[in-house]
Amino acid sequence: MSGRHARPDMNGTGNESDVTTAIPMVAGGSASGSTILQASGVTMQFGGLRALNDVSFGLSEGEIIGLIGPNGAGKTTLFNCLTGLYAPTSGAVSLRGNPMPQDPARVTEQGVARTFQNIRLFPSMTAAENVMVGRHVRMKQSPLSSLLHGPSFRRSEAEAAERTEKLLAFVGLSQFAGELARNLPYGDQRRLEIARALATDPAVLLLDEPTAGMNAQETEATRQLIFAIRDLGISVVVIEHDTKFIFTLCDRVLVLVQGELLVEGSPDEVRGDPRVVEAYLGAPPDEVDAQIHAAEDEGENHR
Amino acid sequence: MTTIEKAPSQALAEPPRGRLAALAPYTSVLRIVGGVLTLVGAFLPWATFVLNDGPYPEGATLEFFSEPFGVSGFRLHLVLLGLASIVVALVPVAAKGRIVRGFGWGVIAISIVNGLYITVEGGGFGAITASDGTAAFGAFVALVGGVVLVVGATAGGIDPPTHWDLKLGRVVEWLILLVAYAIVLLLVAAVLTSGGQGGAANPFSGAVFLSFLGAVGGAIAGLHASGLLGWIARMSERHRIYSVIVLLLAALALPLTSAGTEYWMTVAANIGVYAATAIGLNIVVGLAGLLDLGYVAFLGIGAFVAANLSGAAASVVGIELPFPLVLVIAAVVAGCFGAVVGSPTLRVRGDYLAIVTLAFGEIFVRSAQNNIGGLTGGSNSIPNIPPVELFGKGFNESVTIGALNLPSGVLYYVLIVLIVAAVMWVFGNLKNSRLGRAWIAIREDEDAARAMGIRTGPIKILAFLIGAMLAGFAGAFFAHKLGTASYESFRFLESVTLLAAVILGGMGTIPGAVLGASVLFVLPEKLREFADYRLLLFGLALVLIMRFRPQGLVPDAHRRAELAPESEAPPDHPDDGPAGGTTVKAAAT
Amino acid sequence: MIGHPRETRYGKDYSMTRRRTIVTAAILAGALGLTACGTNREEAPGSGGGAASCDTSKGTLTIGMVAPLSGGLSELGLGMRNSADLAVDQANAKCTVPGYKLVFQAEDDQANPQIAGQAATKLASDANVIGVVGTLNTSTSQVVQPTFAAKKIVQISPANTGPGLTLGADPINAPKRVVDSYFRVATTDLIQGPFAANYLVQKAGKKNIAVIDDGKSYGAGLAAEFAKQATKLGATVVAQEKVGEKDTDFAGVITKIRGLNPDAVYYGGEYPVAGPLSKQLKENGLDIPVMGGDGIVDAKFVSLGGKPGDLATNVGAPAEKLPSATQFIADYKAGNYAEGYSAYGAFTYDATNVIIQATAKALGSGAYSDATRAEIVKAVQATNTQGAGGPIAFDQYGDTTNKVLTVYEVKTDKFEPVEGTTGSFEG
């Protein structure tokens, strides 16, 4: 790991065995800790297609949940339901016991931030500006003060700039602050998206395939980054195809197959579950297929 | 576009270039030869005949084209460019090729403009070759010189403009900036007045103007390549507030230059109106990315509000309010309409929104023509709107300060400069704020913006509201300056002109809209002799500008990076596959 | 790719660009080569053939024009330009203004008030401009009027019909001259509309009249004044409708008025709409006459669909009876202009001549100076002459006193004056 990825806030060493030993501790904490995000019976119907069927789960404070499943299982759809982008056909999502608003902007205000499967940065803005946009909901600036640039405006801008600087340092992108987002390498774009999401001061962070297209080294760095985020007290839900990544990262793993929650449990339980092996892991050719589909999806989304 | 196409375009950024590469060893020679040819061309006669007829014999003669050694006008420009090319070819400076290429294009432009003009006026190629025993090959020799310059410059490879890191003391930098802006001011005045005012008295004004433009363009391209302009630009960036103040003063000083005539003051005031409106439109289109095809309606609303509150006899309201108050009311009313027009953005996206705005523009024109509510005067419009008055001084009068006699229209000019400055200030402040970033985020990716907590609906409506307010502000001025508020001033063509000004100038930039509006007004005014073809040329100009400079004259700093010229390749990190993919996506949005 | 246009130009597309350049050059060369390889430069058309024989030692004076030379209304504007050009040429040939050569300078206003304002300022700031002919539109005149007045430059419009330009904000109850330097040879709506109503209601006996206009100042004003007078005379105005000035389809309006059983249609506007309107009326089962103002008196009215029985009012006594009018038409033809003289050609020609003659009178044998302009305005005010469009003189407001109008009717394929209709409208 180069200095570029050094993170002051991290306390773990990023060793795989350390992480696995750490899991029971956190899991125990989650048992006693309060549930921050709760999905109950979420069902999503697109015309004749039932993308999600009665999905329920809870996310505790400081927990990392992995969401896996074959392509088309409804993982991203579930994210969209959790962030207010889609209104579930039935079922409910609540945040700290309050119903989740049906508007992505207000969901973010409430403290749920996300990244996207196909990176959705603001390509013609610099890295720093992208993160500044993330500060939008936490900044107090009326249109009038935006216009007049008075002292309170300058204070809030300075505060946002400072946070931006820290966040960029946190994800290891300080030296690219002035670079256009579109010109960053792929892995850095993913990290920038995470920094932008963190800028909204979330309690829950939803990461949609944060390591897609990354090499082993970058994947490892991302894992360390997610731990560091968790150590900030932020709960994380991760969608990922890379099961090895998920099993070494998460406290709990949910397996979604054809819109249904098939298995839920610790990485070890899920890894050993025959249904999962059958539906997902035991069929390596399928996984290859899934990777292809994922790539195609991405191509389509680029339009 | 796939990543496959991106690679070669970057590879091509390197100097070697097809068949021109073979000439690489001879570049210096070619450049000197080109320079010498240019000089020779400048001293040769250009026309085979002398036309002494015409209403103003002294002005209408083609003598200045045929006089063998008279070095004035475009021939002086040629001499200067030619000499400069030779000097650059001999002296060791960086980015030689690029500098000479700029000069070369200038020479080509001058030769073509003048040669073509003499040909057309003279009735055939005989006019610039040989006829009736006289020979005049100046145009051809100069043209060849220009081409040789460009070829010689390009063959040696084109380096990026030199980057000067020189930093001087604050006072010295201030002085340099002061001089630079003074030169800009004089240059603007010179461009405006080049060729005289046209009409019967200056029958060659169009050609002289275009030729001058070519010379200035070539010189600027050369200076840019030398790094001087970039250096000054960075210097002005370091002293932003100082620069803004000096620029404002320079703009206010325009009436003191040769362009300080009533005519140019009137044109400049009109440019100002359109510039202020275009800056408002720039918020909607350039920042928030919402296409508006009926924007001139807000200018119209401002104008009609002001007309009705001006005490003009034809207005039904018949109240007369002080002008500053009228400005505010006009802005507020236009802003309210802006919010109404913008409200479909809550549900309608992209081009669907464009057609909604177009529909609104059409509704406005039709309603104004039909004198809706008696507020617009209908086909008779609202005439005789009194001029703005301050301390009993009508703004349409001429001003005498001591020995200085300024033409009428100067006060309006000063007023509009202040208005434009205020509007620019509003735009600049908003752009660099939470609101401005939210607009840009919406432009870049609306869904992602919402995921970042931006309530896109109200923010988009705010863009329309503020943009419309700025247009309404300008509209109030417009009504008083023109003295008439007529629906005929606010038709679709005017919306197109505004949009073209924004895009021509550079979307999302502060000086862009002003520059775009200036070009779209000054060019038709300077080329009035082609009256029948004005609209045709306007249409063709739009096509050509979009073809060759779709990012506008002054691209946004961000877009500049995104549309970087050949040599300024993206920074150090390699472009791997997926990153190329995202570039594509952004280009398509 | 977007940001790298140059690479493409010198890269794979290089040969393509070159080929295109050659083609362009060839086309250009062809166009220029048509006039052969000589310097067959002829004297500019504006400079006048007979100029050489006159004494022009004192210099040059300019007559300006502001009119739409491009865009949708250019047909009328170009006709105005050519007619004025003809008058200037003739004056130069006849040495009308001794010692001076006259030049004509037409500026485009695109029918846009703002562009007109710029054009006017440009002319006004030229010290040699002695007078301006134009504009076409009332709204553009509203802008240029004060500009010329400030410089005491006489302005004569051959086409403005809005009463407010001469009579002020309240033309009927409190007429008040707006500026001293503005005149017009066109008749205002206040006279032509009621005159037409008198004929249509009283002579032709039409009692149910549908009024249509094109929403422009000329048409709308005319239609409004017509409707007022017709109602006063006891006729019923069954409908007041509007069509677009560029419309070609009038089926909707026609169906609407058909249900109201009108026995005539009065149209305020110009022939490009009036002709097709008349034709479509007939096709849709309404074979009733269309009546209009001088804007529809044009040969093209019939070719576009005007039918026998359609009526129009025109200013002045019938042109055919005026030798000056036939002379103008013949001269215009001889001038070989690319465009027709259009609706306002004769008036423009007259207006230009008025300025020229006034200049000659104001100058006498003296030299032109700034003070001459005021003299020219005075001389124009005192004009009393015969023009191509009828007698020319101005009242105290700057309006033409030629309030004589004649009713025309389409007989077989052209407008013919209706005997005994020449007259005027008296309040």
Place this chain on the structure above:
Amino acid sequence: MLSTLLSQIVNGLVLGSLIGLIALGYTMVYGIIQLINFAHGEVFMVGAYGALAMFTYLLPTFIQQQWYFALPLLLIAGAVVSVGVAVAMERFAYRPLRNAPKLAPLITSLGVSIALQEVIRVFYPGATAAIPFPNIFIPGTWTISVGDGVVPIKYSGILLVVVALVLAYALNMFVERSRMGRAMRATSQDRDVARLMGINPDRVIVLTFALGALLAGIGGVLYGGFYTNINIDIGFQNGIFAFTAAVLGGIGNIRGAVVGGLAIGLIKSLAGQYMPGGSAYDYVWIFVVLIVVLVFRPQGFFGETERVRA
């Protein structure tokens, strides 16, 4: 009155079918390259002038007088001119901008629109004002008596509606069934993937422009023949209507364009008759309806709902 209502409906259908014919070109071009091609209205106008030029300068008198000779020839002339202009426009104005920022081609289309109009105005003899267009249709009117009045229907009007509907149907068939049609649909879905599938997007785009222009050219001739006069503004004015129709129907949708066109024709004639303000505000009502429809159904009548992608 019933007869008035029926007459207005007839008027609306005739105008509407013409607008629909132009709208097809808008909708196809938009569907494939997401460009509001403002110049498409001028393609329609140029077609009418092209046909008129052929009629005036090329056809011998005996053909001029027989509508069944003249009409097909004029249709061919109009279509050829329109297609030629559209293809040239695509090649020289739009194709170089394929990857430019989105607004660039839009501005270009406005520029092309202005330039085409002015070219005709300046260079076509007499085009500065309206020009009579030959009556090339079956003459005659079919008059139906309805209770309180009559409803006149021109035979040519019936022909026009039928031709428009047949052409729209044929186009729909072409796009749905033919190999090239499939290629068009594929290109409109995803140009890059289409390219990978062996489709040449440039050819497909040219074909789209050509097809749209073909319909516009035919529309121009029918328009001139029906109203027997044309001017340089018919393109822009009807182009705006046609684009509105395409949006109203759901842009990219062939059925939507026709329905939208008919809707606009009907709104214009019925609003002029029955709405306050009468004919002075008939345009206004078209746009008011457009705005209202878009607010409640942002994707138009037949457009597909845009799904948010994340």
